[in-house]
Amino acid sequence: MTTQLSTGDTAPDFSLADAEGTTFSKADFAGRKVILYFYPKAATPGCTTEACDFRDNLSSLAAAGFEVLGVSPDDAESIRAFAADEGLTFPLLSDPGAEVAKAYGSFGEKTIGDRTFEGTLRSTFVIAEDGTLDRAEYNVDAQGHVARLREELGV
Numbered sequence: 001m002t003t004q005l006s007t008g009d010t011a012p013d014f015s016l017a018d019a020e021g022t023t024f025s026k027a028d029f030a031g032r033k034v035i036l037y038f039y040p041k042a043a044t045p046g047c048t049t050e051a052c053d054f055r056d057n058l059s060s061l062a063a064a065g066f067e068v069l070g071v072s073p074d075d076a077e078s079i080r081a082f083a084a085d086e087g088l089t090f091p092l093l094s095d096p097g098a099e100v101a102k103a104y105g106s107f108g109e110k111t112i113g114d115r116t117f118e119g120t121l122r123s124t125f126v127i128a129e130d131g132t133l134d135r136a137e138y139n140v141d142a143q144g145h146v147a148r149l150r151e152e153l154g155v
Contacts (some may be wrong), residue, residue: 001086002101002102002103002104002106002107002108003105003106003146004105004136005104005105005125005132005133005136006136006137007133007134007135007136008132008133009132009133009136010106010131010132011026011036011101011125011132011133012026012036012103012104013025013026013027013103014026014036014071014093014100014103016071016077016093016094017093017094018076018079018091018092018093018094019076019077019079019080019083019089019092019094020076020080020104021044021076022078022091023050024091024093025029025126026131028085029067029127030129030131031126031129032067032127032129033064033065033066033067033128033129033134034066034067034068034069034127035054035061035066035067035068035069035124035125035126035149036069036071036104036124036125036126036127037054037068037069037070037071037122037123037124037125038050038070038071038072038095038101038104038106038120038121038123039048039070039071039072039120039122040059040073040120040121040122040126040127041070041072041073041120042072042074042079042081042082042092043078043079043081043082043085044145045143046122047072047122047142047143048082048086048145049071049142049143050122050142050145051086051088051092052088053081053088053142053145053146053147054063054068054088054090054146055086055087055088055090055100056146057088057146057147057150057155058090059148060155061150061155063155064153064154064155066126066153066155067090067141068090068092069091069092069093070088070091070092070093071092071093071095071120072092072093072094072095072120073094073095073096073097073098073101073119073120074092074094074096075096076094079093079094087130095120097146098119098120100153101120101121102107102129104123104125104136105108105123105136105138106113106120106121106138107119107120108121108125121138121139122131122140122141122142123136123137123138123140124137124140124145124149125137126149126153135149135150135152147149
């Protein structure tokens, strides 16, 4: 298990590419609010629910000044297909070695059914304009997470 972050911590730097090869980094969003969420695997039921929930709430989040970025260990082709199939219009970033997930404490042991393994953990971070964390939420539920987050953020 990696060390988890807390509200007030400086958000770790990241530099990851989307399906088209465009690189996004923390520095690109300096002075802006970012919702950076980690999901385990594209096109799985929980990840689809969460991604579509962000998609459906993107305009209200953007109106409140928030950028949304999704991060998974999937390769470019997988995230490209996922975005196309679900009509996702925000950047999905590939973290194949889970290095960014580890830096954010979003990597560790998890159990699905009777199988235990290490992988990316479903978690969400709100990065403030100054680069610190306004929120660090681990093991979030895919269902209802965005509605709760919007309420907490006053969106």
